[in-house]
Amino acid sequence: MSSDSVHESPELSGPRVLVGVDGSEDGLRAVRYGARAARLGRATLHLVHAVDDAVMAGAWGVVYDPSALQEAGEHANQAARAAALEAGLDAQQVHDEVVLGNAAAVLARLSEGADLLVTGRRSVSGLERMFIGSTSVALADAAQCPLVVISAAATPGATGGQNHIAVGIDAESHSLNTLGWALSEAEARGARLTVAHVSRQEGRAGEVDEVARRAIDELLEPLRVSHPLVDVQVQVSHGNPVDELVDLSGQVDLLVLGVQRPKLLGIHLGGVMRAVLAHAQSPVALVK
Structure with missing residues (x-):
């Protein structure tokens, strides 16, 4: 052995x-x-x-x-x-x-x-x-x-038929690696990419949406230059992140999520990530 x-x-x-x-x-x-x-x-x-x-x-x-x-x-x-x-x-x-x-x-x-x-x-x-x-x-x-x-049960058929990848981000700087990987994957597949941000904040939704979109656009600006052929759409929504991301996973070939590197030894995976992994209707990519 x-x-x-x-x-x-x-x-x-x-x-x-x-x-x-x-x-x-x-x-x-x-x-x-x-x-x-x-x-x-x-x-x-x-x-x-x-x-x-x-x-x-x-x-x-x-x-x-x-x-x-x-x-x-x-x-x-x-x-x-x-x-x-x-x-x-x-x-x-x-x-x-x-x-x-x-x-x-x-x-x-x-x-x-x-x-x-x-x-x-x-x-x-x-x-x-x-x-x-x-x-x-x-x-x-x-x-x-x-x-x-x-999961064989969640995605029994061949993936790739929808020609669509989604990446969930929190619009902060550590999302840059996740975005970059998702764009490279979309480019390699010739797929379109949805950049999704889910906000829990209630009230003043328009203002919250605008702030999130500006932050995402700033992260995307240099990446769009290096991946000009990828059709990128930004989607900002409100509600429970698990519900929103699981629903989104049913519309794509791959859902990409960012995982922060743990500062201490031991399991670091948060409740949202665990729940999305358990219920996702597509393969899930975890990128540090």
């Missing part, structure tokens, strides 16, 4: 899309999304199945056979590789490996130097939505590159 750093593999130089593989339909959905991203960016697709060493010790004293876990991981990777090839990648573009360690920790480490990390999110209902994929939540903080979270 491999535990080598990805940087020691000469096959993985150049652009790279990293995908977490777990053998589930959501995992395969992530593979298909990652394969299209790799094809679009002429990148290597790096498929990784992580075997948690804590699982090998087992619960209640049960010890799992490492070779059986290795075999299960290789089987999952074979299915993932087949899905990637079906999505149009050449065999030499696809690299897969089974790595020992906690999935979130492994993917976070391997995300260093990657252009994109893609992971699945299993669709749940009711109170279970409060506990959405711990791996996805952990990676939202720990990933060292943009992260796309996708």
Whole structure:
């Protein structure tokens, strides 16, 4: 079972899309999304199945056979590789490996130097939505590159048919990286971009809207120059950010959100972000 750093593999130089593989339909959905991203960016697709060493010790004293876990991981990777090839990648573009360690920790480490990390999110209902994929939540903080979270249940078909991306921002300076990434993604896809800002403030809506639009226009001004071909529209609305963003996600191929880098160790993802991840009707990209 491999535990080598990805940087020691000469096959993985150049652009790279990293995908977490777990053998589930959501995992395969992530593979298909990652394969299209790799094809679009002429990148290597790096498929990784992580075997948690804590699982090998087992619960209640049960010890799992490492070779059986290795075999299960290789089987999952074979299915993932087949899905990637079906999505149009050449065999030499696809690299897969089974790595020992906690999935979130492994993917976070391997995300260093990657252009994109893609992971699945299993669709749940009711109170279970409060506990959405711990791996996805952990990676939202720990990933060292943009992260796309996708659910097979929420988006069962191929994405890209609406030719439309949205980015939710708060109109402050730290939104600049998020805006820049969203514009680059829209440009690569030939898609239009909606820049959405949701205000909770009530009363004097016109004045609030004008202030928000001016702030967004200032952020967009240099980016429009570097991405002149992207059709950009600004949308300012009022209400609950979760409701507004989830509704918007049903109209686009990808919803892009900014995540501030945590100042302290531990989970930093806020309630709004968690709720949007749990209910989104499209893949969600998290950009620091």
